[in-house]
Amino acid sequence: MAENPMEQFEVFKIGPSLLLNGTNVSLTNSSLFMIISVFLIILFFALGTRKLNIIPGKIQVLNELVFDFISKMINDTAGLDAKPYFSFILTLFLFILSLNMVGLFPYSFTVTSQIIVTFALATIIFIGVTIVGFIKNGVGFLKIFVPSGIPVFLLPLIIVIEIISYLSRPISLSVRLFANMLAGHTMLKVFGGFVVALGIYVGWLPLSFSIALIALEILVAFLQAYVFAVLSCIYLNDALHMHH
Amino acid sequence: MKKILVVALFLLSISQGTYAKEGMPQLNPEFWIAQIFWLIITFFLLFFLIQKFFTPKILFTIEQRKNLISNLIKDSEDYKNKISVLENEYNQIITQAKKQAIDESLLLKVELNKRINEKKKKLADQLNIETEKVEKEIDDFKKKTLDNLPEIAGNFSTEIIEKIIGAKPNASNLKAIISEITDQEKKSRYV
Amino acid sequence: MSELDDLKKKINISKNKIKTKFLPSSNNNPIGSAFRISTELVASLFVALFIGWYVDKWLNTKPIFIIIFFFFGVAAGILNVVRSTKMINKD
Numbered sequence: 001m002a003e004n005p006m007e008q009f010e011v012f013k014i015g016p017s018l019l020l021n022g023t024n025v026s027l028t029n030s031s032l033f034m035i036i037s038v039f040l041i042i043l044f045f046a047l048g049t050r051k052l053n054i055i056p057g058k059i060q061v062l063n064e065l066v067f068d069f070i071s072k073m074i075n076d077t078a079g080l081d082a083k084p085y086f087s088f089i090l091t092l093f094l095f096i097l098s099l100n101m102v103g104l105f106p107y108s109f110t111v112t113s114q115i116i117v118t119f120a121l122a123t124i125i126f127i128g129v130t131i132v133g134f135i136k137n138g139v140g141f142l143k144i145f146v147p148s149g150i151p152v153f154l155l156p157l158i159i160v161i162e163i164i165s166y167l168s169r170p171i172s173l174s175v176r177l178f179a180n181m182l183a184g185h186t187m188l189k190v191f192g193g194f195v196v197a198l199g200i201y202v203g204w205l206p207l208s209f210s211i212a213l214i215a216l217e218i219l220v221a222f223l224q225a226y227v228f229a230v231l232s233c234i235y236l237n238d239a240l241h242m243h244h
Numbered sequence: 245m246k247k248i249l250v251v252a253l254f255l256l257s258i259s260q261g262t263y264a265k266e267g268m269p270q271l272n273p274e275f276w277i278a279q280i281f282w283l284i285i286t287f288f289l290l291f292f293l294i295q296k297f298f299t300p301k302i303l304f305t306i307e308q309r310k311n312l313i314s315n316l317i318k319d320s321e322d323y324k325n326k327i328s329v330l331e332n333e334y335n336q337i338i339t340q341a342k343k344q345a346i347d348e349s350l351l352l353k354v355e356l357n358k359r360i361n362e363k364k365k366k367l368a369d370q371l372n373i374e375t376e377k378v379e380k381e382i383d384d385f386k387k388k389t390l391d392n393l394p395e396i397a398g399n400f401s402t403e404i405i406e407k408i409i410g411a412k413p414n415a416s417n418l419k420a421i422i423s424e425i426t427d428q429e430k431k432s433r434y435v
Numbered sequence: 436m437s438e439l440d441d442l443k444k445k446i447n448i449s450k451n452k453i454k455t456k457f458l459p460s461s462n463n464n465p466i467g468s469a470f471r472i473s474t475e476l477v478a479s480l481f482v483a484l485f486i487g488w489y490v491d492k493w494l495n496t497k498p499i500f501i502i503i504f505f506f507f508g509v510a511a512g513i514l515n516v517v518r519s520t521k522m523i524n525k526d
Contacts, residue, residue: 010269011279020281028275031282038286045298052305054312060305067302087295094294095287116276120283164483164504164511172478172515179474182270234522 005189009113009182030117033109037098066094070229077233081240085132089236092125093229100181100221104214112224113181115174122170125232133239144242173231180224184217390430397422475519476512483508 013026048063056064070090074082082089096112103110111117133141145162146155191213194206398418405413487504491497 006268011272011275013275018278023277023281024275025278025281026275027282028278030275030279031286034282034286038290041290042293045294049298049301052301054305054309056305063298063302064306067299067306087299088291090299091287091291091294095290111279113270114279115270116273116279117283120280121287124284124287160507161511161514164479164486164507165514167486168475168479168482168511168515171481172474175478176474178270182268 005186005193008109008185008189011114029109030111030114033102033111034099037095037102037111040102041094041098066090073226073230074233077230078237078240082233082236085236088128089229089233092121092232093225096121096177096228097222097225100225101218103181103185104217104221110181110185112177113185115178118174118178119170121177121228122174125173125235126170129232129235129239132236133242136240137242141239141242144238169235173228177224177228180220184213184220188213188217390426394419394422394426397426472516472519475515476509479512479515480505480508483511 011028011030013028014032015027017024018026044059045063048057048059051057052060067090070093071086074086074089078085099111102108103112130141133144137143145159145166147158147162150158188210191206191210195203195210197203198206398415401418401422402413402415405418483504484501487501487507490500490504494500
């Protein structure tokens with residue numbers, strides 16, 4: 001292997017240093033690809049909604065397809081009460097999907113393979129869902145940690161376990177996305193390195209494997225964005241209709 | 245499987261505190277704050293744009309289309325009802341007309357038959373009268389002819405004989421012969 | 436009327452095609468893969484260990500709480516896994 005397969009995840013500063021209250025908030029390659037992804041989504045919608053018609057154009061159809069897909073998913077997982085959060089879930093899904101897909105291009109950077117990014121996203125959702133839960137149910141939202149039909153002497157134990165389970169949500173949410181993207185890209189890099197190392201005679205074997213892997217990664221990129229959105233909806237559902 | 249591996253690696257690198265160059269560059273906290281900062285900016289910018297502009301626009305269009313389609317369906321439903329009413333009316337008229345036509349044609353047939361029979365009868369009557377008349381005439385004529393026959397035959401025979409012989413034959417002889425022949429003839433005809 | 440019937444038939448055929456073509460099979464269910472049990476288990480354990488470690492640091496009782504919370508973590512992980520499988524089976 002010519003290169004370290006982990007090198008692709010290196011974050012580095014581009015442009016001048018930016019300091020905000022003494023904290024370093026410089027533009028990095030990671031931030032650059034966030035901006036590119038967001039720009040692509042905006043472009044997608046701007047092109048689709050430029051001239052809205054009752055009989056839609058090609059890009060408008062795609063826009064509406066995405067809307068349909070997400071609203072169906074929200075209905076299936078969180079019900080009709082989750083309608084006000086449609087835009088948020090849509091943004092979440094498209095943001096992650098775009099980051100994953102852009103990351104698949106050669107020489108680009110996969111923002112979602114940064115644990116801190118996925119963890120920040122999961123934390124935003126975690127905090128948001130908790131706030132929604134408290135707004136909707138008041139202090140009664142704390143009952144989510146107290147399952148019904150449990151003997152009193154077991155209750156403290158169960159409450160601790162439930163709290164741990166609740167707190168583990170952002171961890172599992174972020175680690176799932178991060179691990180999938182990291183593993184896929186590492187393997188792509190490793191097999192790419194094999195292709196170069198083995199040369200023209202034997203190299204086609206890992207090359208064909210690489211191609212299959214890229215197809216798989218496209219699927220994974222979509223699936224993980226979808227899963228992230230679905231799980232957010234399920235957590236939202238828990239907050240909206242407490243069933244414990 | 246690969247996921248478990250990665251998670252194990254992740255936990256391992258946390259516990260050992262190996263950063264950047266050796267293990268995973270993701271665990272180098274140098275740009276963590278910067279990434280979170282930009283993540284929040286880009287994510288909420290996108291959220292703002294989608295919430296403020298794109299969602300209302302597209303949902304409005306979808307709603308409009310839904311309304312249009314339901315209106316069209318209602319319209320077509322109305323038209324369908326109207327058409328079925330018209331069809332019923334049309335069918336009624338057609339059956340009525342058919343019935344009327346059959347009645348009328350029956351009536352006409354009867355009338356026609358009556359008139360034809362009348363005409364036939366008249367014609368037959370007339371024909372009978374004519375025929376009787378003509379038969380009578382023919383009989384008269386026949387009688388007359390038979391009566392005149394000897395005279396004509398006499399004249400005719402005289403002429404022929406004169407031409408053949410060159411002299412006038414005896415009229416009374418000739419007459420006697422002719423009357424004999426005609427009598428014979430009469431007998432043979434009226435036996 | 437017959438044209439409408441034709442259209443209905445065509446729509447039904449297309450619907451069936453979509454169903455057979457694009458619906459993921461049960462063993463490749465995206466929700467199923469969402470709840471891959473490994474992450475659920477490890478995440479709970481991680482949170483529990485972190486809490487245990489922090490409580491130990493706070494109360495200066497080094498390995499006691501980390502051990503207690505290890506068991507809590509395993510229990511929470513199993514709870515998560517049970518919930519996940521329930522949710523997969525529900526779908």
